[in-house]
Amino acid sequence: MPRAVAIIGTGQTRCGKRADVSYPELVREAVQAAFLDAGIGPEEVQAVVTGSMPPPMEGVNGPHLYWADALAAAGRALVRVATCGSTGVSVAHAAFYHVASGLFDVVLAVGAQKMYEGQPQGTMATVADPFFQRPFLAGAPGIFALQCNEYIHRYGLSEERLREAAALISVRNHRDALDNPYAHIKMEISVSDVLSSRVIAYPVRLLDVCPSSDGACAVIFASQDAARRLSPCPVWVKGVGYCGEEHFFADTPKVPWESATNSARHAYRMAGIVDPFRELDLAEIYNPFTFQELLVYECFGFCEPGKGCELVEKKAVERGGALPCTPSGGVLCTNPIGATGLQRVAEVALQIQGKAGDHQIDGVRTGLAHAMGGMDQFNGVMILCKEM
Amino acid sequence: MQHPSSRVIQGKITLPYQWAMGETNTRFFEELRQGRIMGTRCATCGRVMVPARKFCSRCFRDAEEWVQVSDQGTLRSWVLVNFAYEGQPKEPPYIIGVIDLDGSDSGLAHFVGGLEDYDLEQVSQRVRIGMRVAAVWREAREGNIFDIEYFRPLG
Numbered sequence: 275m276p277r278a279v280a281i282i283g284t285g286q287t288r289c290g291k292r293a294d295v296s297y298p299e300l301v302r303e304a305v306q307a308a309f310l311d312a313g314i315g316p317e318e319v320q321a322v323v324t325g326s327m328p329p330p331m332e333g334v335n336g337p338h339l340y341w342a343d344a345l346a347a348a349g350r351a352l353v354r355v356a357t358c359g360s361t362g363v364s365v366a367h368a369a370f371y372h373v374a375s376g377l378f379d380v381v382l383a384v385g386a387q388k389m390y391e392g393q394p395q396g397t398m399a400t401v402a403d404p405f406f407q408r409p410f411l412a413g414a415p416g417i418f419a420l421q422c423n424e425y426i427h428r429y430g431l432s433e434e435r436l437r438e439a440a441a442l443i444s445v446r447n448h449r450d451a452l453d454n455p456y457a458h459i460k461m462e463i464s465v466s467d468v469l470s471s472r473v474i475a476y477p478v479r480l481l482d483v484c485p486s487s488d489g490a491c492a493v494i495f496a497s498q499d500a501a502r503r504l505s506p507c508p509v510w511v512k513g514v515g516y517c518g519e520e521h522f523f524a525d526t527p528k529v530p531w532e533s534a535t536n537s538a539r540h541a542y543r544m545a546g547i548v549d550p551f552r553e554l555d556l557a558e559i560y561n562p563f564t565f566q567e568l569l570v571y572e573c574f575g576f577c578e579p580g581k582g583c584e585l586v587e588k589k590a591v592e593r594g595g596a597l598p599c600t601p602s603g604g605v606l607c608t609n610p611i612g613a614t615g616l617q618r619v620a621e622v623a624l625q626i627q628g629k630a631g632d633h634q635i636d637g638v639r640t641g642l643a644h645a646m647g648g649m650d651q652f653n654g655v656m657i658l659c660k661e662m
Numbered sequence: 663m664q665h666p667s668s669r670v671i672q673g674k675i676t677l678p679y680q681w682a683m684g685e686t687n688t689r690f691f692e693e694l695r696q697g698r699i700m701g702t703r704c705a706t707c708g709r710v711m712v713p714a715r716k717f718c719s720r721c722f723r724d725a726e727e728w729v730q731v732s733d734q735g736t737l738r739s740w741v742l743v744n745f746a747y748e749g750q751p752k753e754p755p756y757i758i759g760v761i762d763l764d765g766s767d768s769g770l771a772h773f774v775g776g777l778e779d780y781d782l783e784q785v786s787q788r789v790r791i792g793m794r795v796a797a798v799w800r801e802a803r804e805g806n807i808f809d810i811e812y813f814r815p816l817g
Contacts, residue, residue, distance in 0.1 A: 294665045333675060396748030404681050405691075406713055406807055409751035410758045410771035412743045419741035420760060427739075427791040473782055476742035520719050524738070524760045524769030525711070 276374035278662055280501035280508035282494050283312025284620035289458040289489030289608045291390045297334065301386045302344035304490035304613070308382070312494050314504055316346035319494070320378045325355040325365040325385050326612030331397040332388060345384055358401060359414075359560065359647025360516075361385060362491065362615020363654035366643070367514050369495045370656070374511075379500040385617075386490035387610035394486050394611075402649060407523065414562065415475035415483060417649050421528040422477050422565035428529045429580030437477070439583040440564035441468035444481050444606060446592055447561065451603025453632035456617075458487040459607040468564075477565070484562035489610030491617045498662070509623040512640075513547070513657035515540030523649040534573035534646065537653040541642070542575075545657040551576045556598055556625050556641035558618035562605045570644065571599075574655075593635060601625070601633045615645025615654065622658045686716040689728075691805040699797070699810075701766050703727040709767035732764035733797035734816070740774055742785050755780040761795055761813055775812030788815055 285307025292300055309315055322345045329335040338345070338354040345352070351372075357364040362385040369383035395413030402408045411417055426436050445465055451457035463481060471480040501508040517533040517540070519526060526532065538550070547553050557574070561567040568582030576597060577585050585591050591599040600606075602621045605614050622641035624630040639660040646653045683691070686702070690713050693700040701710040702725035704718035712731055717724050740759040752773075759774040776798060777788055795813040803809040 293670055294668050296668075330675070333673065393748040395745075399747060399749055404679075405683060405687055407771055409807065410773070412741070412750075412758055413745075413747050415745060416741055416743055416758060420739045420758070423741060423791065424739040473742065473744045475744060476782060476785070478741075522711075522768060524771050525719075527738075 277376055278498040279370050279373045279511045280496050280498070280505065281511070281619070281623045281658065282496045282501050282505035282508050283308045283314070284623050285309070285311055285492040286456040286617060286620055287490045289456055289487040289610055292388065292488035293390070297332065297337070297386070297388050297391075298341050298344040300388065300488060300490050301341045301384060304386065304492040305344060305346065305382065305384060308492035308494050312505065314494070318380045318504065319346065319350060319382045320380055321351035321372050322347045322382045322384065323353055323355060323365050323369045323372065324383075325361040326387055327358065327361065328356065328397055328401060330400065331392045331394055333392050341386070345382065351378070357647055357652050359562070359611055360615055360645040360652040360654045361612050361647065362617065363619065363643065363645035363656060364516070365616055366493060366619045366656055367516055367654060369493070370511050370514055373495050373497050379497045381495045382492060383495060383616060384490065384492045385613035385615065387612040388488045389486035389610060390488050403521070407649070411649065412475060415478055417523065418563045418566060419475035419478045421569070421650055422563060424527065424529045425565055425569050426477060431580065431583065435583055436565070436568070437469060438465065439568060439586040440482060441465040442586050443561070443564045443567050444468045447600055447604045447606040450593065450601050450633055451607035454603045455631065456489070457603045457608045458489070459485050478563055482564040484605045484609040485607070487608055487610040489608065489613050491613040491620050493616055493620050493623070507627045509626045510659045510662045511656060512659045513541035513543070513545030514655070515544070516652070516654040519651045521651070523651065528650045529569060530579055531569060531573050531650070531653070533651070533653040534570055537655045538574045541655040541657050545659070547657065550574060550642070551597055554597055554640055554642050555638040556601070556622060556635055558602060558604070558621045558641065558643045559599050560605055560615060560618060560645040561600055562609060564606065567599070574642070593633070598635050601630070601635055618643040618645060619656055619658070626658055626660050684716065686714055690714045694809045695803045695805040697799055697803075698730050699733055699763060701729050701731050703729055710765060711768050712763060712766040712770055729765065731766045735761045735763035735766070735795060737774065737789070737791055737793045737795050738762050738769050739791060740789055742780065742782065757785065757789060759795070759813060772807070772810060773812035774815070776814035
């Protein structure tokens, strides 16, 4: 049996174009904030888990080597984890494994990205094999737009209705981001702004898609004994689930999305969750594309397949609704990719601790953090709880 | 945003690579040069994989039976790419599709082309999921994925 594991501190940087700091300085900003939040120093930490996107995006081919000082990693165990978009949740999972195994008591998890310094889409187009798929990848918008189109046509719903629901998701996230001090894009938009914005990769328009951001996030994981000793408000990891798919992205349909369904199923089983829509108080869904959030509701069991629009139309997923989703403003407004999944974990922890400030949801006891990545290839989920 | 106290310098990393294909991929592209799209069938689960694979990722057994599949199929999904990125194979706008070739159990990602125009109006009238498409072969073939120029809508 794994040991009980808690989150005892989180730290996020302000996100956007961060030309004011070097890459390690950006990382240190998040690490320092996490130490301040936990009320501990690096001397308590025994291991560091870190991650980011494929290094060509950064132009430094061993980012964890470059970041070592900013991670306070000297004299400690250090690993780098990289699963593209899902990296942040993979980093959180790996830190959890470190502590749950009994080998380490306090572990620092860090994700970061400086997307303004390189060529994000050019890098993402080269994650595929060089023989068959690379020319047809077209970065993240290309691959996820294929899934969006598949989703639009899968259940025979009207395209107009789906576009409208997707637009409402964008409007809601942009409104919520105004209350998140770490968010990148801060502007009010309307449904018609979304529907008339420029086509990036049809059916995905500019306001259906996340920005490129610089930013970092750090989360400190601790064993039960260490958490009780060090923290007045630990947040407990109750379940983790991760699932991958095959390299050839056309081998399987992506709607419904098997790896999303299975990652949630594993995490629910471990956490003892039977009816997620009723039992979860909050879900930080990884939503770089509006349509994907609709699909993920269905894969995560928040509603029946093909009914994602209804949750949006009934305002069930807004703040004040039955299951608020991405009250941070989500990936749609802030996307330093290597950090983005870990931001989902940090945001759920903040909500449970009652420290989410202007975007605090009342009475959050159980929340879900999610990230996905690769060529529609990976999904990871972490369930956090107030009670052990 | 410029920061007076933090300089930004320009740089570039350019590195050459040489990628070994292995025997299965080499044979697939030799067949493609001859105008044939080949898959391999898994003896355990029976599925036909295109492009041909050395093994089935699900059964984890070698896939040794080669089968020719049709160069026509059904469009499973498509995207109109309308943005530019470093290393892009052609000038946007263009269409990428996932095509379920007749006789294959896996989709193939490739261009959808042969349209007079690639503005959204034109594209959304001509291209739809479930439509039939056929490969348009290049005259001078080189043994790579571009030996098929694109898939054109049928009918």
